[in-house]
Amino acid sequence: xxxxxxxxxxxxxxxxxxxxxxxxxxxxxxxxxxxxxxxxxxxxxxxxxxxxxxxxxxxxxxxxxxxxxxxxxxxxxxxxxxxxxxxxxxxxxxxxxxxxxxxxxxxxxxxxxxxxxxxxxxxxxxxxxxxxxxxxxxxxxxxxxxxxxxxxxxxxxxxxxxxxxxxxxxxxxxxxxxxxxxxxxxxxxxxxxxxxxxxxxxxxxxxxxxxxxxxxxxxxxxxxxxxxxxxxxxxxxxxxxxxxxxxxxxxxxxxxxxxxxxxxxxxxxxxxxxxxxxxxxxxxxxxxxxxxxxxxxxxxxxxxxxxxxxxxxxxxxxxxxxxxxxxxxxxxxxxxxxxxxxxxxxxxxxxxxxxxxxxxxxxx
Amino acid sequence: xxxxxxxxxxxxxxxxxxxxxxxxxxxxxxxxxxxxxxxxxxxxxxxxxxxxxxxxxxxxxxxxxxxxxxxxxxxxxxxxxxxxxxxxxxxxxxxxxxxxxxx
Numbered sequence: 001x002x003x004x005x006x007x008x009x010x011x012x013x014x015x016x017x018x019x020x021x022x023x024x025x026x027x028x029x030x031x032x033x034x035x036x037x038x039x040x041x042x043x044x045x046x047x048x049x050x051x052x053x054x055x056x057x058x059x060x061x062x063x064x065x066x067x068x069x070x071x072x073x074x075x076x077x078x079x080x081x082x083x084x085x086x087x088x089x090x091x092x093x094x095x096x097x098x099x100x101x102x103x104x105x106x107x108x109x110x111x112x113x114x115x116x117x118x119x120x121x122x123x124x125x126x127x128x129x130x131x132x133x134x135x136x137x138x139x140x141x142x143x144x145x146x147x148x149x150x151x152x153x154x155x156x157x158x159x160x161x162x163x164x165x166x167x168x169x170x171x172x173x174x175x176x177x178x179x180x181x182x183x184x185x186x187x188x189x190x191x192x193x194x195x196x197x198x199x200x201x202x203x204x205x206x207x208x209x210x211x212x213x214x215x216x217x218x219x220x221x222x223x224x225x226x227x228x229x230x231x232x233x234x235x236x237x238x239x240x241x242x243x244x245x246x247x248x249x250x251x252x253x254x255x256x257x258x259x260x261x262x263x264x265x266x267x268x269x270x271x272x273x274x275x276x277x278x279x280x281x282x283x284x285x286x287x288x289x290x291x292x293x294x295x296x297x298x299x300x301x302x303x304x305x306x307x308x309x310x311x312x313x314x315x316x317x318x319x320x321x322x323x324x325x326x327x328x329x330x331x332x333x334x335x336x337x338x339x340x341x342x343x344x345x346x347x348x349x350x351x352x353x354x355x356x357x358x359x360x361x362x363x364x
Numbered sequence: 365x366x367x368x369x370x371x372x373x374x375x376x377x378x379x380x381x382x383x384x385x386x387x388x389x390x391x392x393x394x395x396x397x398x399x400x401x402x403x404x405x406x407x408x409x410x411x412x413x414x415x416x417x418x419x420x421x422x423x424x425x426x427x428x429x430x431x432x433x434x435x436x437x438x439x440x441x442x443x444x445x446x447x448x449x450x451x452x453x454x455x456x457x458x459x460x461x462x463x464x465x466x467x
Contacts, residue, residue, distance in 0.1 A: 051423050078416045085414060149398055150391050159401040160394040163465055211460065224413045226462040240413050240462065339424070 021068035022260055023219060023248060030069035033357055038072075041353040045336070046076055054341040058321070060085060061243040061337040064358055066330075068251055071358065073243070077339065084222055084240035085337045088318030091225070091239035092190045094214075096133060096273060096292035097249060099197065100257065100265035101213035107200050110272065117196035120171040127179040129196065132189045133291040134277040140176040141186040154187045158237065165230040167195030183280050183289055187236035190292070194235030207231065210239075217264055218252060220245040237319075243335045246324055250333030253293075253314075254326050274314055286347070290314065308352035321345045330359040396448035399429045401465055404445040408454035408463035412441050 021028045045059040060079035064072035079085055087094070102108065108117065110130040114137075115121040117129075124137070131137055144152040153173065156162050162169030170188030198206045205212070210233065215223045223245065226238035241249075252258070253273075257265030273291040280288055282302040287294035296313035298304045304311060309327065316324040321338030325347075334354055338345060385392060403425045410421035418436070431447035441456035453466045
């Protein structure tokens with residue numbers, strides 16, 4: 001009898017030791033890493049910044065979560081732990097995760113016609129929500145930022161002709177192909193989803209839905225998500241989060257949509273996010289598209305986009321070097337904010353060095 | 365003879381140019397708006413959403429096309445920028461909604 005009483009605390013101790021770590025108000029911290037592998041990572045990510053030429057790799061924030069604990073964090077330039085940094089197109093993947101909560105509420109099905117929730121798309125009755133998540137709407141969209149401003153659909157959408165109602169602007173594009181067949185990356189597709197969400201969750205809940213569905217349950221206190229003049233979230237581009245808060249979304253994704261005891265986003269939704277679009281052809285983009293997330297999967301006979309990172313790596317990526325990487329097999333979440341203006345930053349190089357520093361090995 | 369060839373070549377080019385301008389008329393008309401709208405919107409968000417210092421944000425939004433006038437009403441959290449003959453303003457709306465270009 002007395003021996004059993006001795007065993008009980010021991011058992012409890014073992015259970016606690018094996019329990020998962022989750023952030024509360026703050027991230028729990030893990031052991032600090034040092035050594036040449038970390039130095040190599042820092043040498044790559046944090047070079048001398050020149051604000052006049054803006055050349056080279058300009059990391060604003062680098063943060064690593066391992067097993068739900070903060071193991072590395074460094075900021076540069078004007079960014080600090082308190083800065084809600086512009087995520088650019090990471091917003092698209094955040095939008096998809098918010099849709100995941102609505103999916104858990106059984107408010108829509110992936111093969112529903114997009115026009116069911118966004119009537120201006122009635123000209124395209126075969127276009128489904130899944131097509132929009134795969135960026136396969138077939139709409140003749142030109143995604144280019146600075147380099148071809150005249151014909152850039154995205155510049156016109158954000159700053160000129162489309163800015164009052166970005167979804168309506170996207171919906172007015174002609175088709176170049178039937179939906180569901182050809183991948184063409186489009187911020188217009190993402191904003192059509194953002195507009196469809198208004199009907200899906202209802203106008204009364206819509207304005208606060210990113211907060212009530214995702215940010216608040218995750219303990220994210222200071223997020224901004226800008227809207228256009230019609231009140232539609234700029235789902236393509238304009239979510240702002242601190243690096244620590246973006247990592248919370250990463251941990252949710254790493255753990256298959258579960259936050260503590262709660263399955264916030266259904267597992268089959270995460271599976272959809274991580275399933276490559278079958279019609280993708282190698283070279284169409286820098287990574288393989290899943291359901292509004294980017295995957296490190298090989299397309300056809302080509303190498304994976306990031307050969308030095310494990311094949312289960314997936315990411316949310318944005319303009320000027322924004323990235324949220326999730327590597328479930330290494331139980332790693334990495335947030336990298338940047339202000340890269342010349343495209344010299346390489347995801348694979350950062351992931352290779354981060355794996356060496358934090359996963360102890362460079363995997364094939 | 366040589367002059368005739370040059371003249372007809374020039375007129376063909378001119379017709380092509382007019383054709384292109386006609387085809388791209390919508391995009392061309394909106395084109396000069398880009399720099400002032402971009403600068404106003406992204407500067408506003410840099411200052412009032414990302415809460416960065418003014419001098420940093422001026423550098424952050426800098427593009428190869430220069431802007432002519434730049435006015436920041438700090439109290440109203442409103443930024444007005446003009447360039448290429450057009451002018452645009454962006455205003456901070458609130459913590460959740462950040463900045464937006466004014467109509």
